[in-house]
Amino acid sequence: xxxxxxxxxxQTQRTYLQKHLQLKGxxxxxxxxxxxxxxxxxxxxIEDIPQTSKKISKLLTLLMKRPPHEFEHFMTGxxxxxxxxxxHLQGCLDKVSSExxxxxxxxxxxxxxxxxxFTENDCGDDTDDESVESDSExxxxxPLKLIKEFKxxxxxxxxxxxxxxxxxxxxxxxxxxxxxxxxxxxxxxxVDICVRExxxxxxxxxxxxxxxxxxxxxxxxxFTKPSSTATFAMxxxxxxxxxxxxxxxxxxxxISKVCSxxxxxxxxxxxxxxxxxxxTKRKCFGKVLSYCQVKLKDDTxxxxxxxxxxxxxxxxxxxxxxxxxxxxxxxxxPDDPCVTTTTKSSVKFLTSTLLKQxxxxxxxxxxxxxxxxVTLYMSCPNPRCFRYQxxxxxxxxxxxxIPDRDQLNYGVASIDILTQKGNIHxxxxxxxxxxxFFRLFKKTQPGRDKEKIVKTxxxxxxxxxxxxxxxxxxxxxx
Ligand SMILES: [Zn+2]
Numbered sequence: 001x002x003x004x005x006x007x008x009x010x011q012t013q014r015t016y017l018q019k020h021l022q023l024k025g026x027x028x029x030x031x032x033x034x035x036x037x038x039x040x041x042x043x044x045x046i047e048d049i050p051q052t053s054k055k056i057s058k059l060l061t062l063l064m065k066r067p068p069h070e071f072e073h074f075m076t077g078x079x080x081x082x083x084x085x086x087x088h089l090q091g092c093l094d095k096v097s098s099e100x101x102x103x104x105x106x107x108x109x110x111x112x113x114x115x116x117x118f119t120e121n122d123c124g125d126d127t128d129d130e131s132v133e134s135d136s137e138x139x140x141x142x143p144l145k146l147i148k149e150f151k152x153x154x155x156x157x158x159x160x161x162x163x164x165x166x167x168x169x170x171x172x173x174x175x176x177x178x179x180x181x182x183x184x185x186x187x188x189x190x191v192d193i194c195v196r197e198x199x200x201x202x203x204x205x206x207x208x209x210x211x212x213x214x215x216x217x218x219x220x221x222x223f224t225k226p227s228s229t230a231t232f233a234m235x236x237x238x239x240x241x242x243x244x245x246x247x248x249x250x251x252x253x254x255i256s257k258v259c260s261x262x263x264x265x266x267x268x269x270x271x272x273x274x275x276x277x278x279x280t281k282r283k284c285f286g287k288v289l290s291y292c293q294v295k296l297k298d299d300t301x302x303x304x305x306x307x308x309x310x311x312x313x314x315x316x317x318x319x320x321x322x323x324x325x326x327x328x329x330x331x332x333x334p335d336d337p338c339v340t341t342t343t344k345s346s347v348k349f350l351t352s353t354l355l356k357q358x359x360x361x362x363x364x365x366x367x368x369x370x371x372x373x374v375t376l377y378m379s380c381p382n383p384r385c386f387r388y389q390x391x392x393x394x395x396x397x398x399x400x401x402i403p404d405r406d407q408l409n410y411g412v413a414s415i416d417i418l419t420q421k422g423n424i425h426x427x428x429x430x431x432x433x434x435x436x437f438f439r440l441f442k443k444t445q446p447g448r449d450k451e452k453i454v455k456t457x458x459x460x461x462x463x464x465x466x467x468x469x470x471x472x473x474x475x476x477x478x
Contacts, residue, residue, distance in 0.1 A: 006071040009093050010060045017060060018053050020085050029059070031077035037070045038062055142213065147246075148188035152264045154219035154330075161212045164238050166190060168204050180204075184212070184222070185238045190246035193222035203230035219264070247344055248325045256300035258339060261328050268324045269305065269339070270350070271296030274361040276317045277472040278430075280387045281396040284308055288396060293337060293471035296321070297358050304337035304470070311347045318360055320350040335426040335471075364466040364477065367425060371416030372457045374450050378407045386410055387430050409448040413457075417467070428472045437476050440465070 010017065023029055029046065032038045038046075042062055049055045063074060078086040142160040150159055163184035171180045179196040182204050193215065195204055203210050211233040216223045244250035248266030255271055275295035282291040290312040295304050305326065307315055315321075325344035331337070379386055380395035380402045388397035395402055413429040429437065434453070435445060441460055446452040468475040 005064075005068045006093055007064045007066055007068065007074075009089055010064055013089060013092055014057075014060060016088065017085070018056055020082075020088070021056055022082060023052065023055055023059070026081045028077040028082070032073065035070070035073040035077075037066055037073050144211075146188040147184075147186050147191055150217050151189050151191060151246075152262055153217065154264065156219065157217050158214050159212075159217055159222075161215070162186060162209070162233055162236075163212060164209045164236060165204050165206055166238065166243060168206055171201070181221075183243070184210075185243055185246065187236070187238065187242060190238070190243045191217075191222055193224070195224050197224045197226060197228055200224055200228060200230045203232065209233045209235045248327070252322055254300045255296060255298045255303050258301075258303050258328065263328050263330050263338075265328050266342075267326055267328070268322060269296055269303070269326050270320075270322045271298040271302070272320045272355045272358045273315060273317050274302065274358065275468075275470040276315055277470040278387060278474070279312060279315075280472070281389070282308075288391065295361060295470055296323075297361070298355060299358075302361075303339055306337050306340040308341050308345075309343070311341055311345055314347055318352075320352060320354045322348040322350055324348075333426065337471075362468065364468055364475075365417075365419070365425075366464060366466045367417035367419040368462050368464050369415060369457070369460050370418045370424065370462070372454065373414045374411050374453045374457075375414075376409055376411050376448060376450050379410045381406050381408055386432070387412075411448055411450065411453050413453065415457075415473075417465070427467070427469050430472065433473050433476060437465070440476055440478055 021028075023046075029038070029043055033040065033043050038059075046055050046058050046062075049058060075086055075089070078089075145159045145161055147161065147163070150157060161184070163186050165182055166185050167183035169181040171178050173179075177196055178198060178201075179194060180201075182193050182195055183190055184193055185191075193212075195201065209232070210230045212222075212224075212228065212230050214225065214228045216225055241250060246266060248268050250268060252268040252270035253261070255269065258267070258269070261267060273294045274297045277293040279290055279292045281288050283289075284291070289308045290310070292307050292312045292315055293304060294307055294315050295302055297303075305323070307323075311323065323341060324346045325342050326339050327342050328338055329340055377389045379388060379390060380398060380400060382395070382398055382400075385395050385397040386408075388395055390396070390402055390407060393401055393404070393407075410431045411434060412431065413434055415427050415429055417425045417427060419425055438445060438456060441463060443456050443459070446456040464478075466477045467473050
């Protein structure tokens with residue numbers, strides 16, 4: 001059992017109780033006396049006080065010294081006559097237990113969805129109360145936020161939190177500043193935080209609870225800034241499934257559900273790789289990473305996923321995989337998949353007997369050519385490297401340094417295809433497919449010259465073509 005005394009709620013709800021708690025004409029005090037929560041002497045003392053607000057203050061002060069199990073008597077004393085007060089306190093208790101001490105109800109909750117509902121409703125209640133109390137002199141300072149309340153918000157904002165430190169990374173030096181990454185959680189969710197203020201370093205102890213103030217949420221992670229503070233705070237427990245849900249490491253979601261998840265949610269995917277683009281390199285947050293796109297399918301549907309880094313290199317067409325820590329996102333281009341892997345993602349290969357009824361997707365799609373753009377780049381002479389560019393003469397694929405005289409010029413086209421449904425679909429076409437495309441239409445090879453390539457396309461507007469693609473075109477036919 002959590003060790004927090006439920007009577008402590010009377011302190012945070014003092015203003016509310018001053019307004020709503022009734023002593024006169026109710027049986028509350030008599031009931032508390034009957035249950036030995038207050039003594040006859042204390043009752044007399046309370047009754048001797050002329051002002052109601054001071055009577056209530058006195059009672060609350062007395063109650064807060066009582067042992068936790070007697071809180072039940074206080075709640076029963078409210079029953080029937082002051083149910084609204086009782087319900088309010090219960091709501092606050094539930095919320096506080098999720099903030100300050102893991103609530104046993106939440107912990108035992110098996111269905112994460114109803115847990116979400118529960119927390120959201122609860123937060124709603126609380127906001128109302130805050131607005132009621134906002135002009136009270138006792139209610140100053142910043143609102144304590146739950147991670148769930150801002151996590152899905154892509155906008156930068158400052159937050160104050162009561163969290164538990166779940167993970168602390170190594171201190172590293174970045175632009176002459178020491179920093180480390182940590183993971184913090186409350187009862188609603190978890191996030192990563194980049195700790196850049198040395199004054200805060202000693203506050204981040206594994207399993208320690210802290211109040212963090214003035215930390216900035218960027219939509220991806222929290223950042224500390226010079227005005228951020230951290231104080232050691234009341235301990236609480238974080239149920240395992242909270243971090244699992246927060247970072248998508250729990251149970252996989254069925255693919256048909258992915259579309260209805262809100263942007264920025266994390267989840268685990270399970271499916272068969274029915275389509276896969278060739279491996280390339282792409283820039284992601286300033287880093288050049290291995291990249292491919294896959295189409296994952298299960299019995300309920302299919303989804304395209306941008307796969308980055310080591311995991312991209314492990315993808316294999318036809319395999320059944322479980323990819324953890326995937327994230328739903330808003331894409332800059334409607335052709336980009338709305339699901340991406342993250343730096344936390346991991347892949348697990350499952351037995352091929354799973355989803356064995358699902359076939360690789362070799363269907364051709366069809367559309368007409370309506371737009372194009374071409375980019376030329378220098379590449380390595382190794383034929384396997386033609387999709388990779390050179391960075392300062394180094395091949396992104398085989399990492400060899402390529403002397404100028406050996407460098408080859410390639411073109412990659414981005415083509416817009418108008419589908420029969422009237423959608424425009426943007427696809428990437430690398431050099432070998434580009435040449436095949438021109439050959440299909442009996443065009444002479446334009447050479448590695450951007451203007452000539454674009455000019456060759458000019459004769460092909462509105463031509464219908466069939467293609468197999470997963471972001472990148474792997475085959476064309478007429
Ligand atoms: Zn190479």
